[in-house]
Amino acid sequence: MKITRSGWLVLVCGLLVVAPTWADFNKRIDVSTWLTEHSDLGFKKSEVAAFLAQTKANPSIIPIIRNAPERKWVWSQYGKRMVSDSRIKRGQQFVVENSAQLDRVAQATGVDGAIIAAIAGIESNYGANMGQHLTLRVLATLAFDYPRRRAFFQRQLAEFFRLCYSQGLDPTKVTGSSAGAVGMGQFIPTSYRDFAVDGDGDQRIDLFHSKADNIASIANYLSRHRWQAGAPWLLAVNADAVKPQWVSAKANNKGVALKEWQQRGVLVSNAATQWPQEKFNLYAFTTAGEDEYLLGGANFYAITRYNHSLWYSRAVMDIAQAIATP
Template sequence: MKIGILALSLVLALGQAARADFSSCKAQIKAQAAAEGVSHATLARALDGLQPNDAVSFLGVQPEFTTPIWDYMAGLVDDERVRDGRARFAEYRHAALAAQRRFGVDAAAVVAVWGVESDFGRKFGGRPIIQSLTTLACTPNRRSHYFRGELMAALKILNRGDVKLEEFNGSWAGAFGNTQFMPSTFLRLAVDMDGDGNRDVISSVPDALGSTANFLHRAGWVPGLPWGFEVKLPAGYHGPSSWRAKRPLSFWTARGLTHVNGAPLAGGGSYGLFLTSGPHGPAFLVSRNFDAFYSYNAAESYALAIGVLSDRIKGGPGIRTPWPTDDPGIPRVERREVQAMLAQRGYDIGGKFDGVMGTKTREAIAAYQRRIGMKPDGRAGVKLLSALRTGK
């Protein structure tokens, strides 16, 4: 009994210490923000009574780094998103082309960023930005200094009236709006494209598209240069394979590379070779415009998704070379089918059939896989879908 009481006392003491540390950190943030021009009224409205959330638990688990690239691409660049992208491009063609004229960035590329970041405005994220950034800034982690800077930027956005507190929601990491700008990026690069005098990446699609074009322009976009294109490697290729090391096309021609359809390489510009999944998977020559995509979100799979989606929005064929796996990824329509069939078998998938492979869906998949003798990795691929369809 005494041990139990001591353990409970220790838990309570640790909880009180954590709350005290969080309150102390908030006080320091208030002092810094006030010194940088944020009003006391804004700080009171944003921070008084604020408690931490679970944002820290998401550090290091971004899908760009934890998901096989064939799964990542299957979900982000599927026929459904391509159709939506073409429809949204047609709807906002004037705004997209205005951004292209102003910043020199391909309009379809900007629309593709919109599609990947928020599914064309459908998924902004519902987490309060101030709460998440305060949690990340005040909870010890290797990036707390970075998040403190983003929190300062977010408080300045509120103070300027660019965003209302009740609308300031987004991702666990602090990104918000149609194209998921971080607060510091918004302060530096957001533009007013619709002419109403406000920079609004939440409610104004033209502002979001223009701001994204400005970002890519500042990141080094070269007007008129392809972001990249799929290529075919010669048998037994063992040459350079760094996408960061850009070389003229003559360099790659001399090493036996061709377009994926066998046509010779031609044109100007310098390109690096991106082997997506080793020498037997899809290969691309990528330009500085791929690097601009990468600067938006520092993941190779993310940059590739933006590029391929932008090509498909313009009518391109997408990736031609098969992925080097016997169990490829599946698109969102089939992921929803997986969720529905699991639910029919009594598994808890955690809510609606939305094609999002969240924790509950992955747990349900793993339980089903164990039951039928598959490796219980919680992954939705072709083999899982086939097993469900055959009634196992």
């Protein structure tokens, strides 16, 4: 089929509308508008513009953000990958090597050392891999070329500049994950601002170099999201008693009292004796065969505030359980 000149113009204009504009950030109107609206980044506007001028968009990270494991795997595949023998073994070593700091944090926040270790293991392999992506490049790309979460990542970009200014960092040199997270615990900039704490007493919060700050910050994050010391993590259920309408598709902090789960025949442990009014939700975890069901309470929910995935929260608790019971 022959396309007329007017047809070509329509086609080209259509592509310009739907395709991202990978132009240099300092030449883009949307970036200029964003800069005008943000005068509180610590650095001068001209300095921020200069940093962005040194940065190129990285379109390859967008598919990474889009393709969450839950969209193409089942839990059993994800769990096998995340809850590995090597990660558990390294977690046990991490607990031994950092026992004094983990004990202090546990006393202050109630968060178990094994949970902190499990999160550090999943997020950065216990600090061995905190990400090699240039954080400014990641955040600028997602802030201006990922429409679905533009507002979120523009907030992260603004906070990243403030963080670099306060820490005396060159924004063009900082590295982290493909989502713009940094440190052993992989904190996004707003989480760094809101939940990071000084764990080594040097009057400075440094998630880039201080293991103690990272440990204390992970614990503080969970504590601020209502971690309950001593409360059960995950509870086994009688799958035959489960009714589909009882299953929660997403994490929430409402739930049903353990005493009622026991009355329904779902709870198989004696946890209701000690925690009769503690609220738990029933969650399903997909496998190649029949789904697995578990009850998760306030602590399970707290971990889903760190990462909203149900699978992530279960992986953390499975690793922590294995670390705590070698």
